[in-house]
Amino acid sequence: MQDQLYQLQEQARNILSGNWTGKFTMPAANLYPHQWSWDSAFIAMGYAHYHQERAQQELRSLFAAQWRNGMVPHIVFNPESDRPYFPGPDIWQIHRSPGAPAGVVSSGIAQPPVHASAVLHIYRHARDREQAYAFLQEMFPRLLAWHTYLYNERDPFDEGLVYIRHPWESGQDNSPIWDAALANIHPDIRQLPPIRRVDLNAVSASERPADHDYQRYIYLVQLFATHRYQEEEIFQASPFLIQDVLFNTLLCQANFDLAEIAQILGHSPEPFRKWGVKTRDAINQKLWNEKDKFYYDYDLRAQSQIPAKVCAGFSPLLAKIPNRQQATQLYHHLANTCFCRLDESCYAVPSYDKCSPDYSPTRYWRGPVWINMNWLICQGLMNYGYQQYARRVFRTIVELPRLQGFYEYYDSDTGKGYGAKDFSWTAALLLDALNRKSLQKWIN
Numbered sequence: 001m002q003d004q005l006y007q008l009q010e011q012a013r014n015i016l017s018g019n020w021t022g023k024f025t026m027p028a029a030n031l032y033p034h035q036w037s038w039d040s041a042f043i044a045m046g047y048a049h050y051h052q053e054r055a056q057q058e059l060r061s062l063f064a065a066q067w068r069n070g071m072v073p074h075i076v077f078n079p080e081s082d083r084p085y086f087p088g089p090d091i092w093q094i095h096r097s098p099g100a101p102a103g104v105v106s107s108g109i110a111q112p113p114v115h116a117s118a119v120l121h122i123y124r125h126a127r128d129r130e131q132a133y134a135f136l137q138e139m140f141p142r143l144l145a146w147h148t149y150l151y152n153e154r155d156p157f158d159e160g161l162v163y164i165r166h167p168w169e170s171g172q173d174n175s176p177i178w179d180a181a182l183a184n185i186h187p188d189i190r191q192l193p194p195i196r197r198v199d200l201n202a203v204s205a206s207e208r209p210a211d212h213d214y215q216r217y218i219y220l221v222q223l224f225a226t227h228r229y230q231e232e233e234i235f236q237a238s239p240f241l242i243q244d245v246l247f248n249t250l251l252c253q254a255n256f257d258l259a260e261i262a263q264i265l266g267h268s269p270e271p272f273r274k275w276g277v278k279t280r281d282a283i284n285q286k287l288w289n290e291k292d293k294f295y296y297d298y299d300l301r302a303q304s305q306i307p308a309k310v311c312a313g314f315s316p317l318l319a320k321i322p323n324r325q326q327a328t329q330l331y332h333h334l335a336n337t338c339f340c341r342l343d344e345s346c347y348a349v350p351s352y353d354k355c356s357p358d359y360s361p362t363r364y365w366r367g368p369v370w371i372n373m374n375w376l377i378c379q380g381l382m383n384y385g386y387q388q389y390a391r392r393v394f395r396t397i398v399e400l401p402r403l404q405g406f407y408e409y410y411d412s413d414t415g416k417g418y419g420a421k422d423f424s425w426t427a428a429l430l431l432d433a434l435n436r437k438s439l440q441k442w443i444n
C-alpha cells in the first residue's frame with residue numbers, strides 16, 4: 001500500500017510539473033491553458049508540501065494581475081499560449097476599465113477568495129522559514145486589498161455578505177443554483193459576439209454547460225465591459241447578483257487566516273477577525289433556511305433564497321459557521337440517500353442532490369464529485385467530529401484518482417472520471433490530503 005501511495009503521489013507531482021508553465025500552473029493543458037485564481041490557491045497548497053518556491057511563485061504570478069481596486073481576476077491570460085480558450089481577452093476588453101492592471105491581461109470577474117488560506121498554509125509548511133516570512137510580508141498588503149475590495153465593492157448594504165455577479169465567480173459554473181436567475185436573462189443573440197465553444201473540442205458536450213448557459217455567461221461579460229467594470233454601475237444594471245454560500249464561507253475562513261497572518265507579522269488581527277465574525281453571523285442569519293435545515297444562496301434581484309441543495313451547502317462546516325444543532329441537521333442531509341449514505345456504495349460527495357429531477361451524474365457542477373469540494377467538506381466534518389464520514393470523504397480524494405486517473409470530476413455512482421484529464425487541483429489536493437498530519441491516521 002505504501003508503495004502504491006508513493007507512486008500515486010509521484011503521478012500527482014508529474015501532473016503538476018506537466019501543467020507548470022514556468023510562472024504558474026494551468027488547471028488542465030487542453031481545456032484551461034491559462035491561470036485560474038482559485039485553482040492556483042489549491043495548487044499552491046499541494047506544492048507547499050514539496051516545493052515551497054513554486055507554491056509562492058504560483059500566487060505571486062496571480063497577484064501580479066491584481067486590479068487597482070484590489071480585485072484578483074479569475075483568469076490571468078498567458079500571452080505565450082497558443083492554445084484556444086473562449087472567452088479570450090477580446091471578449092473581456094478589460095482595457096475599458098480604469099482599474100485594470102498594467103502590463104497583464106486578465107478577465108474582469110473574481111473567484112472564491114481562498115488565497116489568504118493558501119498563503120497561511122504555505123507558511124505553515126515551509127522549510128525555509130525566512131523566505132516564508134518574507135512571503136507573508138509580501139502577500140499581506142495584497143490580501144488586505146483583495147478583502148477590502150470585496151467588502152467595499154460587493155457588500156452594498158454592509159451586511160457582511162458579498163455578492164457575485166457572474167456564475168463563474170462562484171467557481172461552480174453551471175450549478176443549478178443559477179438556473180432561475182439565468183432564465184430571467186433574455187439576451188438578443190444578434191448582439192452577442194460569436195460563441196466559440198472550443199471547450200467542446202476537449203470534452204463531450206454532455207459534460208459541459210449548455211449553449212444557452214454560455215449565451216448568458218457572455219451576455220453578462222459584455223454588460224460588465226459596457227459598464228467599464230465600474231462596480232456601482234454593474235450593481236444597478238446586472239440581472240445577476242447573488243450572495244453565494246461557498247464564496248462567503250471561503251471569505252469567512254480566509255479572514256480568520258488573514259487575522260493569523262497579521263498576528264505573525266505583528267499587526268492587529270482584530271479587523272480581520274471582525275470581518276470573519278460578521279460574515280459568519282450573516283451566513284447564519286440570511287443563508288440558513290430554518291425549514292429545510294440547509295444553507296442556500298440568496299438572490300438579491302429576486303430577494304429570496306435559492307432552494308437548490310448543492311454540496312456547497314455543507315461548506316460552512318469548514319469555517320465553523322454552523323452551531324452544533326445546525327451541523328447535526330446538515331449531517332442528516334449528507335448521510336442520506338440524496339447525497340450518499342454511509343452504508344451505500346456511492347462515492348461521496350455528489351455536487352448536487354441526487355433526488356432532484358435535474359441531477360446529472362456527468363454534467364459538470366450538476367452532480368459529479370469534485371475533489372476540491374471533498375477536500376473542503378472533509379475538513380468541515382472533522383471540525384465537528386464526524387470522523388467516520390470525514391474518513392470516507394478523505395478516501396474518495398485518494399481512491400478516485402488512484403482507480404480512475406486525475407480527472408476534473410467523477411460520477412458519484414460509478415466513480416468514472418469526466419471532464420479534463422490530468423487536472424491540477426485533483427493532483428494538488430490529493431498531495432495535500434496525503435501529507436496532512438491530521439489525516440495521516442487514515443492512510444493504510
Ligand code: 2M8
Pocket residue numbers: 027032036037038039074168170171172173
Ligand atoms: C471552470 O470554469 C471555467 C470558467 O472560469 C470554464 O469552464 O471555462 C470551473 O470549474 C472553475 O471552478 C475552475 O476554476 C475553472 C478552471 O479549472 O474551470
